[in-house]
Amino acid sequence: MATRSNTPRRGKMVNGFDPSTTGTLDKRTRDFVERRAHLLGPAYRLFYADPVEFVRAHDVLMYDADGNEYLDAYNNVVSVGHGNPHVVEAVHAQMQTLCTHTRYMHEGILNFAEKLLGSFEDNIGHMMLTCTGSEANDLALRMAKHHTGNKGIIVTSEAYHGNSDLSASFSPSLGENAPLGTWVRRVPAPDTYRASANDMGTWLAGEVSKQVHDLQRRGEGVAAFVVDSLFSSDGVFAHDHPILKPAVDVVREAGGLFVADEVQCGFARSGSHIWGYQRHDVVPDIITMGKPMGNGYPVAGVAMRPNVVEAFGNDMRYFNTFGGNTVAVAAANATFDVIKGQNLLHNSAQVGAMLKAGVESLARSDERIGDVRGAGLYLGVEMVSNRATKTPDSKLALGLVNAMRAKRVLISATGFNANVLKIRPPLTFTPAHVDRFLSALESALRESR
Template identity: 55%
Template sequence: MKENASSKPSAPMVNGFDPARLASLPERERKMIERRQMLLGPSYRLFYENPVHVTKAKGVWLYGPNGEAYLDAYNNVPSVGHCHPHIVEAISYQASQLNTHTRYLNEQILSYSERLLATFPGELDRVMYTCTGSEAVDLALRLARHYTSGTGIIITENAYHGVTASAAEISPLLGDSVPLGQHVLTVPAPDTYRANGRDVGAALAQDLDKAIGHMRRRGITPAAFIADSIFSSDGVFADPPGFLKPVVDVLKKAGVLYIADEVQPGFGRIGTNMWGFARHEVVPDIVVTGKPMGNGMPIAAAIMKSDIQECFGRDIRYFNTFGANNVSLAAASAVLDVIENENLLENARKTGEYLHAGMRSLKETHASIGDVRGSGLFLGMEFVRNQDSREPDSALALNVVSELRDRRVLISASGRDGNVLKIRPPLPFSRENADTLLNALQDVLVKVGHKRLEREF
């Protein structure tokens, strides 16, 4: 048993509230946080220096207890917008009819599975359901290890894949207090900003080849490489399209499976395709989805090639009591309705291009912005101390996040150094919403730039 465990500081979180600032908050919020600490303990974290108190939401807006509106440029879970009326109606109706598990015959799961699988390449023709993305990752690891008879898993250096025991041990983002698995190896992320002209796809493929060889020299049979298809926690790396092709070639040659984690980039967010991996014109062996699938309802899935599922299914029974329950399936089906009927994939592309152009324009006038990157409505803005050295400026990024929050615009930060703004709003985000974000960014960058000059002189 660890001594004095309760007195040790908890692991830091990018853009996390520091409980030491509790006394500086308004009385209502301070008392709420004190109750949280007593009831939920230190593992539960809040965003922002000044935590946001919300009571309702609609579309791309969150609302505080006094009706104050916050522009949500961060939450990918309500993928088609907070409290979308079509989703609400589908959930309400289904709850009044039936909500049970998958061990009874029911048409609903079959119809939805056909719709979902139709969005994937033909080789990916089986689906297994869970409640959360973490569970889907856990299941994908089981599938890969059973199919390959291997145990080794390769990930990127700042990956995040979930909170179950097996997902946490492949999630270095969680910090040093959550050790990686003994059969887990990391490789550098495909950082185009610091590649110095090097082909990031070829570099990642070479690093994977070395990792596979290292595992085998240690007597470990590699099972899979798992990657978030936009490398969001590594700092948002989407370009150039196709850079995963040499990576998949290396994996196929070695008999190692490729698991595409689509929890964040999936369901049309990248604008050009329904799924992040498709932008690279590759086909994974297994895909995992999660949060946006039911617009916040607990439903997630692993989608795979049939031979992988057949191998697993012959030997192992699978059941998840609430995975693909009827109410969550109704929400998931309604999400597909909204994406199709409201043309949200095209909106993600057009609004994303507009927002991306606006962010690049800001880069031309603010030397602290080192890079702007991403695809669709998943964008990153990297802050550096010096554009020549490209030294990360984590403090500035978090300052910008905090200043935007004070202007009631919500985003967060990402990357190994926490110096990359992570922008991924609900898919109905409009040009008008993008202008609100860009104008707030401009105001904040001017303000923090003046503060920096004052400190230097």
């Protein structure tokens, strides 16, 4: 559906610093980058053409080594704000008291499980904790394969689901040099910018059905359809009406499971529901969580229907030294309390609507903004060189990302062509922060002409 470039991305990262330009940096930054490369090797990437060193942060503001203040409109990890005092105190108190794993009885994980499971539908009855979203998706697919006896996995075309050996094998957004499993099939993202939204659910079900048929012909069968319901790495597609159910029905009829990857779209991010999949009027078999769950502390998890984990749990065991440890549980519990107690779901809806309306206003006077989409505090702004042909303009998008960084506002880019501005601030964003953001974006657009 989308116009695509034929240039292989290899190991490159969207909005990544180009090491070949190190010589153009100021001496202090150049020395830092060279030391980092010497000590950490080539696999790590830095953001921005001009990398930035942060030394502290508070709420939605970050400060570099020179004391300059930046507006964070990107970091979903600290979902309730950098250094949130409630989360910090909970982690501090628990670390002083006890840090141990799930093989000992401890009430904290049970209390948190009751609270978290209460946010799902009644048939989601068990929860297991991991350290990262990658581990959560890895565990989810192990369970799905064991439960179904099948191997096949279906994902969207530019999905990202993790960097473990298994989760990377069904994360096409990692690029051409990251091989997909032979049992992985891709379907196009439901791109409502380039196709009608009216029959999108039927169309997506048809695309999934094709891949189900291919997997069955090759003897793999279908273990799971894995979806981030805001299609974050595909370019951020938030639909006003449910579209996933017909595709999920196809997968379930073939004996597969629906895995909702809530790492980026969950925890009130969409503004309308606590969980992204709830926008689609369908209940998953497995739900995975990560990134924002502990507001910066490494904690993630999997929730599932009891029948999905029953055979897996009886036939093998699960243990994770740090997954579900007492401190991680304290961080997750405190973060969830802040989301609920401060009604950040409502804030995401209200402030997100202001943000979206502001960008839409800019689009009315700038035809290079082809589409403004998203939900709550998660926006995708697609930059094009021609509105009539909807031709992606990645050069402009990445230029704007770096121009915003120069104006001390942090965003990034996403999508196959890296032409979609990715705007995803902490849930504590305020109207004043929206004004600052829009002022910077308007200035960056004006200067880029």
